[in-house]
Amino acid sequence: MPTGRPPAEGMVGAVPADGSEPEPVFPDIGSGSPMHRTTEWWAYDGMLSRPRADTARGSCSCGWRGANLYPIDWTQQDGDGFRDLDTSGPRDDRAQHIADVESRSVPLPSEVEDLLHRLEDQLDALAAGAPLAALKAVAALERLVGRIGREAASAVESDEPSWETIGRALGLTAKEARSRLTRVSLRR
Template identity: 60%
Template sequence: MGWQLEEYGSSHEGRAGAVLPDGSEPKPVYIDSGSGANAHSTSEWWAYDGTLGAPKADRVRGSCSCGWRGTSLYPLDWSQVDDADPDDFDLSGPHRDWRLHLADVESRSVPLPVGLADLLERLEQQLSALADDAPLAALKAVAALERTTHRVGRVAAYAAEADEIPWSVVGKALGLAEEDARSRITHYSIRR
């Protein structure tokens, strides 16, 4: 099961990655679902238990969809893995390393001005309270906020495009993969 933060979505989806005894990362394995020619591929750490032709991992590490791989390796004791529920295995080390990776991504992204970050936090608190007390008023406020953010987003997207900022820079600034950064700019560029 992957780890994800809403802010980064699939650009930085983390997971525990299997590591083979020679230090390499195994290729995806195919799991026969029992329905004929259909086989499901996976790179989940628990699939590398040495059964059904899969290689046997002896360690795990944090990994991210952006290509980042943790340098700390954590022993994988298969006698401690519950076949019925491998998610019960302690993956706190790889998860902690992935969270540190996200902190690094955040530190390299464009910071929000402090006053704006505080305002956004207060706005969320007020809207959450309003959703509890007056849900229809909260929906009306959210709709107004969506219109505002889309107008401002369109202006910002046009300005970023006019400045011809390289997609690699845009991605780093937003903490996203280039493709996701392009998608975000396009989303705001489209008139509604």
């Protein structure tokens, strides 16, 4: 569901026995680079000198960490032999966090929200049936978004609100808000 901003990245994070935030690990995915790094629960199995997580929780790229801890039973496997964890609890916690952030951010007018939903449906159908036309539409949208984004960023900056105020309105941290406005201002 479009909301006028991309959702914060989230995952089911690992929590070691001491309750600390573990450092990212680099799972062995074979030779070559770049190396993938993660803090997702499944990578903290105690193998290859990695720490072992006893519990998992919802987490968000904004820095939020869920208060609820969910035990990890490392003996559980799915039908393909992969480790299995019911991640619905941490994911539900994160969904509630996102809903809370959204409720404090500036709302989109319902007409714009509806238009974004309809546009998404149309572009999904176009991508499935006429992918080149979908790419042409995306290019047109990128030009439109760039122009309007620059205009909006300029208007916000001329009002000189604090980065905290801008972040709160967008559902972001102050640092993320500054980065967003800088990126939008420079988009061509």
